[in-house]
Amino acid sequence: MEIRSTTDRDREVFVDTFHAAFARFPETPAGERTGVWAALETDRAWLAVAPDGRPVGTAAAYSFELTLPGGGLAPVGGVSAVGVLPSHRRQGVLTGMMRHQFTDVRERGEFLSVLLASEATIYGRFGYGPATFTQRLTVPRHRGALTAPRAGGTGTGEDTGSIEVLRRAECGEILEAVYDRYRRAQPGALSRPPHWWSLGAGQPPIAPSPRYVAVHRDADGVPDGYACYSIGEPDSLLVDETIAADDTVYTALAGFLLNHDLVSEVVFKHSPPENPLRWRLVDLNAGQLTRHTEWLWVRILDVPRALTARGWFCDGELVLDVDDPFLGERGRYLLTVRDGKADCVPTDREPDLSLDVRDLGAVYLGGTAPSTLVRAGHIRAHGPDAAALADALFRAERPPHCLHWF
Numbered sequence: 001m002e003i004r005s006t007t008d009r010d011r012e013v014f015v016d017t018f019h020a021a022f023a024r025f026p027e028t029p030a031g032e033r034t035g036v037w038a039a040l041e042t043d044r045a046w047l048a049v050a051p052d053g054r055p056v057g058t059a060a061a062y063s064f065e066l067t068l069p070g071g072g073l074a075p076v077g078g079v080s081a082v083g084v085l086p087s088h089r090r091q092g093v094l095t096g097m098m099r100h101q102f103t104d105v106r107e108r109g110e111f112l113s114v115l116l117a118s119e120a121t122i123y124g125r126f127g128y129g130p131a132t133f134t135q136r137l138t139v140p141r142h143r144g145a146l147t148a149p150r151a152g153g154t155g156t157g158e159d160t161g162s163i164e165v166l167r168r169a170e171c172g173e174i175l176e177a178v179y180d181r182y183r184r185a186q187p188g189a190l191s192r193p194p195h196w197w198s199l200g201a202g203q204p205p206i207a208p209s210p211r212y213v214a215v216h217r218d219a220d221g222v223p224d225g226y227a228c229y230s231i232g233e234p235d236s237l238l239v240d241e242t243i244a245a246d247d248t249v250y251t252a253l254a255g256f257l258l259n260h261d262l263v264s265e266v267v268f269k270h271s272p273p274e275n276p277l278r279w280r281l282v283d284l285n286a287g288q289l290t291r292h293t294e295w296l297w298v299r300i301l302d303v304p305r306a307l308t309a310r311g312w313f314c315d316g317e318l319v320l321d322v323d324d325p326f327l328g329e330r331g332r333y334l335l336t337v338r339d340g341k342a343d344c345v346p347t348d349r350e351p352d353l354s355l356d357v358r359d360l361g362a363v364y365l366g367g368t369a370p371s372t373l374v375r376a377g378h379i380r381a382h383g384p385d386a387a388a389l390a391d392a393l394f395r396a397e398r399p400p401h402c403l404h405w406f
């Protein structure tokens, strides 16, 4: 089986093969650069070709930046368009493409790969761990009253801004700028490169489909938040995404939507974990959380670089014994954290934790506590305090969240 990168000439073959893997006919001719295909980076798109010359599998990666705990930005390949023809499945085609991709990632100097999985059973074997989670928050409008903030002070004050409703087509570059500011402060968020916006590559609001957008402006008139929405079910307000510079702006937008006339409920897609909005509802039980699911999977390809790139929020020392069965690599590292920064070097010391690289990926952004994976039987803790120390160390400044689709 040959795996080769594509050129503009075989874009159609690539898209066709991918659609055949999913048994779906394309909505538009493959040659037309619409939707997410418009952003395809041909040198990061691979075709698996059978000995008889027929393309049988596809995989691609998009170049993004991932925000790490502490605000560091890591260049990552966002793997997508993975498909193998039904006639060639379970013969190692995806396995071959994954090996190829990891070599390419390392050659580019990247140390992480990320993806969204169609099924949670596929990618753990390749070393990916589910690193962020997302869910829907549904609030019946008649129970959507919000309390005044009790504390006062930075980030909890009353809103001093204003909200204007625009049509999606009127937003110009407002959404792009607001999203970019937000994603730099949110661990787990991915960049949306400028060409994604200009090409309309992706789902709404990147794709300029008919939508209303509540744009929030600060007291100086500078846009610092938006909520993009439409009426879904007969009288349900479906919010594609709520993006805000801070929690006050987020709550202001949510309050605006919860006051919308003639709807029975407001459905916030992609509600972040531990969404403070729930604590602002007069009735804590009014918000129903559904569709809780993993979203961004992280694959660590260079453990010391990954651990030193993120920020840390308490001091400590841990010895991690990390096994990477897919790549046949193993390393033991001393992680020393002081004043928010980590040092990570090979060591012979006895380990505190033994873990598979997929589990390191799962805890890397702070979305799951290492002790949960100890309790699940995936991570081995060698001393009584190791799991608790790891929990304290790996925590992020806020739970990681990603809502970018690719």
Ligand SMILES: CC(C)(COP(=O)(O)OP(=O)(O)OC[C@H]1O[C@@H](n2cnc3c(N)ncnc32)[C@H](O)[C@@H]1OP(=O)(O)O)[C@@H](O)C(=O)NCCC(=O)NCCS
Pocket (backbone or CB within 6 Å): 021, 022, 081, 082, 083, 084, 085, 088, 089, 090, 091, 092, 093, 094, 095, 096, 116, 117, 118, 119, 121, 122, 125
């Ligand atoms: C998922 C898919 C790409 C796997 O391709 P493939 O070439 O069959 O995968 P491989 O032969 O390399 O499989 C490697 C291993 O993963 C397992 N595996 C593959 N797909 C799996 C799945 N969907 N669920 C559970 N295990 C799976 C295989 O059984 C194999 O296990 P083994 O090593 O123990 O034998 C292919 O089934 C496909 O195209 N599915 C439909 C489209 C899709 O879901 N794409 C993923 C988008 S994120």
